[in-house]
Amino acid sequence: MERLTLQPGAAAAIDEYLEYRRIVGEDDGGKLFTPEEYEQYKKRVLPIRLQNRLYVSWRSPTGMDCKLVGPETPCFCTHRYKQHKTDFEVIPKERPISVPCKVSRCLCRSFNFVPLNGTQPIRCRCKHFADQHSPAPGFPCETCSKCSGFHSCFTCGCGQPTYAHETVVETKEERLAQGKPVGQDVPYAAMGGLTGFSSLAEGYMRLDDSGIGAPSAEFLNAPVTSTDHLFLRAFEGPSSSIGAQSQLTDGGASTAMQVSRLRRPEEDDMAYFERQYQARLKQEKAAKQKGKGPASLKN
Template identity: 50%
Template sequence: MAAAASFTIDKEGQAGIDAYWEYKKIVGDDDKGKLFTDAEYEAYKKKWIPIRMKNRIYVGWHNPEKDMDCKLIGPETLCYCGHRYINHKTDFEKIPNPIKQTCRNCACDNYHYIPRNGSQPIRCTCKHFPDEHNLKHPYGCNRCASGPKKCGEFKGSFTCDCGAPTYKHIMVKETKEQRIKRGKPVGRDVPYQAMGGLTGFSSLAPGAERRDPSGIGPNNEVMGGAPIQPGDHPFLKMHAFSLPDRDTPETQQLQRREGESELDYFDRLYKWKQKKGYFLKH
C-alpha cells in the first residue's frame, strides 16, 4: 500500500490561511463568491464592523417556563428552511421592531430554529417534515392543506434536553441591552458575521448542560458535589470555577492562567497528568 502523501506549510502559508479564515468570518457570502480587492475589503470592514459591534442580534431557541436558552444560534445553525443562519440577514444598520431575518436563498421570511433528531429533521405532529410545510409563519402543512385533519402550523413533539417538547419553545431575538437586562451573557464584541447567541465555547452545549446564565444546567446535587478530576467530562472541567470546590489543587491545575498561551496551558496540563500517573505505562 502506498504511503499517504504529506506536505508542510511554511509560516507565510500559515499566515495566508489565517488571513483567509478571518476574511470569511467577516465577509461571509457578501462577496458573492468573488474575493474583494484590498480596497473593497477595507471599505467593507469600515462600514460593517462598527455596525456589528453596536447592533448585534443575539438569537436563541428558548424555553420560557425555565428561562433557559436551550439552543444558542451560530453561523452554521440550520433554519427551519434548511439554510444556515449565516444565509439570513444578520446585519442591520438600524434594528427593526420586530426583528425579522429573511433568507437570501429561499422564500423564508424569518430565521426560525427547529431541532434535529441526529442528522435528520424532526416531523410535525401531522407526520410530515419541515420541507413539506410552508416557509412562512405559522408554517402550515402543504400536504394537509385541506380536510378534517388540516395542519395549520408546524408543531414538533420532539423532546428537548430540557425535558419540554419542541412546541413549548420560542425564538428569542434581542439586542445587547435587552440581553443584559435579562441577566444573560453577551460575551465580547466581535467583528464576525452572524455570531447570533454564541458568546464562548459553552454556548455550543445544550442549555441543560450549560452552567452559565443562559442555561440552568445540572445542579450540585446531580453533580454529587465531587471534586473535579482530569478524567471528568469536559463540561465539568470547562465550568470548574462555577462549582463550590473550585479551590482544590486539581481544579486549579485545570484553569488556564492569566497570560498563559493555549499551547503552554496544554503542555503544563500534560506534564501535570504525567507526573500524577494518569497515563498508562507500557
C-alpha cells in the same frame, strides 16, 4: 502516508483567508474583495456590527437558552443563519425583530430554529418532516392538506416540547436587562448568540449560561444557599434548623451525629458515605441498648 507541506507564508495566508471569511461571510457574492474593497467593507460594516449585534437563541418556557444560534445553525427554511440578514444599521423598533432570509426566492421572513432528532428532521403532528413544510408564515404542510401548520411534540433535552419553545432575537441591552450574558464584542458576521466555545452545547449541558467557560473562583467558592441544587445542599451538611430540632430530641448523641455528617476536606466520596453509614449503625445500636435498660431494671 502522504505528507502535506506548505510553502513559507502559506499558513499565514490561510489564517488571513479564514479571518476574511468570518468577517465578510457571503456578502462578497462569491467573488473575493480586492484589498481596497475589503478595507472599505470593514470600515462600513464593523462599527455597525459591534454596536448593533443581535443575539439569537432558542428559549424554553423556563427561560433557559436551550440553543444559542451561530453562523452555521440551520433555519426552518433549511438555510443557515449566516444566510439571513444579520447586520442592521439601525435596530428595528418593532418586536419581535425579523431576520429574513437573503436567499433568492426563499419565503422565510425571519430566522426560526427547529431542532433535529439526531441528524434527521423532526416530525410534525401530521407525521411529515419539518423540511416537508413551507417556510412561509404558518409553516403549512406541502404534502397533506389536513395540516394547519407545523406543530411538533418532539421533546428537547430540557424536558419541554418543541412547540413550547420560541426563537428569540434580542439586542445586547435587552439581554443585559434580563441578567443574561453577552460575551465580548467581535467583528465576525452572524455570531448570533455564540459567546464562547461551550455555548455550542445545549442549554442543560452548559457549565454556565453564556458558554464563555468555567465559572469564576468567586462563584465556585460562594456559600451554599437554600436555592442551590439538592446535591450541593446535601454535601454542605444539615441546616441549623434541622440540627436544632434533633438536638432537642436526642441531646448530645444528635450533636455528635451532626458533626459526623460534615464532610472532611481530605475525604473522597466512598470514605464519606462509609463513615456516615458506620455512624448511623452506632447510633441505632445505642438506641437499642437504651431501650433495653428500663426493661432489665424491672426484671
